[in-house]
Amino acid sequence: MGNIIHGFPGFQYITNSDSGPPPTKKRKLEDGSSSIGGSMYEKDLEIHHLNSEIKRLSAIASSKLRNNNPNIADLSDANRPTKIAEKLSELYDNQWTDAFGDLEKGMNERDIIHFLRDILMKSYAECKAISSDNYFEKIQRCIECPLQFAGSGQLKTGSVLPDYLKHQIKEFRKFRAMHVVKDIEKAIKGKLNTHSKMNAGVDRFISSCVEITWLMVVQDPPxxxxxxxxxxxxxxxxxxxxxxxxxxxxxxxxxxxxxxxxxxxxxxxxxxxxxxxxxx
Missing domain, CATH: 2.30.22 (Nucleotide Exchange Factor Grpe; Chain A, domain 2)
Structure with missing residues (x-):
């Protein structure tokens, strides 16, 4: 602030001017404001980073807790183990009964029972093989050797994927299980050798067997x-x-x-x- 002398005839007085700080001081104020703004921005970034890290660590801890742990169930999952058990009971009460009725025309009771039981157990065995044979090694190869065709090249002797990531992969596979079951069914039907006894009832029974056994094997643990x-x-x-x-x-x-x-x-x-x- 500067002083200005005002004058009238026989009288003078001094007033202070409020025209603002000199350029140097003003620059310092502006620089200080920019510094404060930059500091706040950096703190926001740091808080965001910390929140992201907390979420990541929480997800890892949760994955480790649930990984291969049958004692923790997601009650919102329509295909959790208790629900699969219900589906298996319904399969026996409904589709099994229908298929049995269709087969009675040309087979005796015991042969029908063994035939239908074997379809279920073969479906289970095939689904189990698909879900477990070098599963994580194949995923790792897709990540590390993306230019190789699926099924080609040498598999590594073990997976280096961390356990929490394996659990997330298994959770995603379980989430997508119903979207791939038709492809699984096509692959398994060709191995069942049921063509001579195939009819509508048996076909529906096979479809249900594959669906339920696939849901069984993608559980963690299966x-x-x-x-x-x-x-x-x-x-x-x-x-x-x-x-x-x-x-x-x-x-x-x-x-x-x-x-x-x-x-x-x-x-x-x-x-x-x-x-x-x-x-x-």
């Missing part, structure tokens, strides 16, 4: 379908078909377990008998 048993009838694992007895004559329908060595999700069905003999 569900386990088992048609094996000791010769003794274990009522904790099987329920009777049409006959009771202390021994098993044959398995009609497999049991479903949450994972290998895990708890039972839904009982299988077996034909009981009195005599002790090896079931088929």
């Amino acid at each position: 569900l386990v379908l088992s048609a094996t048993s000791s010769s003794k009838f274990d009522s904790k694992i099987f329920r009777e078909y049409t006959k009771r007895g202390p021994n098993i004559d044959y398995v009609v329908w497999p049991a479903l377990f949450l994972h290998e060595g895990g708890p039972l999700l839904v009982k299988g069905v077996a034909q009981g008998c009195v005599q002790h003999h090896r079931y088929r």
